[in-house]
Amino acid sequence: MSFLSIIAIGFFLGMRHATDPDHVIAVSAIVTREINLRRSALIGAAWGAGHTMTILAVGGAIVLFRITLPPRVGLTMELAVGVMLIVLGVKNVRGLLTREVHRADERQLGHQSHGDYSHSRHTHSHQHSPQQNPIAAIDRWFSRVDFYQLLRPLIVGIVHGMAGSAAIALLVLSAIPNVRGELAYLAVFGIGTILGMMLITCTIASTLAYGQKRFLRVGRHLGVAAGLISVVFGMFIAYQITFVDGLFTVNAHWVSR
Numbered sequence: 001m002s003f004l005s006i007i008a009i010g011f012f013l014g015m016r017h018a019t020d021p022d023h024v025i026a027v028s029a030i031v032t033r034e035i036n037l038r039r040s041a042l043i044g045a046a047w048g049a050g051h052t053m054t055i056l057a058v059g060g061a062i063v064l065f066r067i068t069l070p071p072r073v074g075l076t077m078e079l080a081v082g083v084m085l086i087v088l089g090v091k092n093v094r095g096l097l098t099r100e101v102h103r104a105d106e107r108q109l110g111h112q113s114h115g116d117y118s119h120s121r122h123t124h125s126h127q128h129s130p131q132q133n134p135i136a137a138i139d140r141w142f143s144r145v146d147f148y149q150l151l152r153p154l155i156v157g158i159v160h161g162m163a164g165s166a167a168i169a170l171l172v173l174s175a176i177p178n179v180r181g182e183l184a185y186l187a188v189f190g191i192g193t194i195l196g197m198m199l200i201t202c203t204i205a206s207t208l209a210y211g212q213k214r215f216l217r218v219g220r221h222l223g224v225a226a227g228l229i230s231v232v233f234g235m236f237i238a239y240q241i242t243f244v245d246g247l248f249t250v251n252a253h254w255v256s257r
Contacts, residue, residue, distance in 0.1 A: 010185040014192020032223040044201030046150040050157025052190030058165035071254035085234030092227030
């Protein structure tokens with residue numbers, strides 16, 4: 001293959017790689033809380049950057065030093081993706097349901113009488129106790145900073161890159177005859193992945209924004225659905241790795257997906 005062919009193939013395969021089901025499910029569980037297109041694009045870019053960092057580190061080591069990953073190492077990295085999807089899904093559903101309960105409590109308190117002193121005192125404590133929690137205060141302060149909010153998709157992208165880097169590097173080794181072309185492929189593949197995920201997150205956010213203009217509760221329903229799908233898909237991956245591929249058995253076998 002010519003060098004330009006390597007660049008073109010790497011870019012378009014990187015964009016296609018961003019559409020893998022586990023990638024889309026993971027980032028959907030994050031971006032359903034955000035309907036701003038600019039911030040959604042940043043979330044996609046952070047995921048892609050984390051993914052690319054791992055691809056360049058692990059994949060580059062495989063390319064340069066011809067390292068062969070043992071099956072149990074590959075399976076463990078993929079199991080980490082399954083566990084991460086479960087954690088993301090649970091956190092997403094719990095956060096959305098907790099906010100819904102708080103909104104219901106605030107509406108109920110708004111309709112109650114404040115004539116009774118003890119009730120007013122209880123209401124005041126209920127409304128202001130979170131501000132007295134230093135951890136909650138720190139979280140609220142940092143939540144205004146873009147880097148703090150982009151840290152989670154960055155970490156998610158790093159974990160996903162660990163699971164896919166070996167297969168991508170092996171694909172490179174089988175098709176490209178020289179190290180220069182192999183490393184260029186990995187770099188352009190990462191750029192394509194970043195752009196592909198930015199496109200996906202912007203699409204999800206724009207769909208949510210349009211839906212919320214038509215139906216006020218659609219965002220919460222889609223957020224809960226994304227969280228549940230993330231949990232189910234993560235459990236499926238964990239089952240596949242541990243029982244079907246036999247991570248904890250004597251005859252473990254790894255075929256990277």
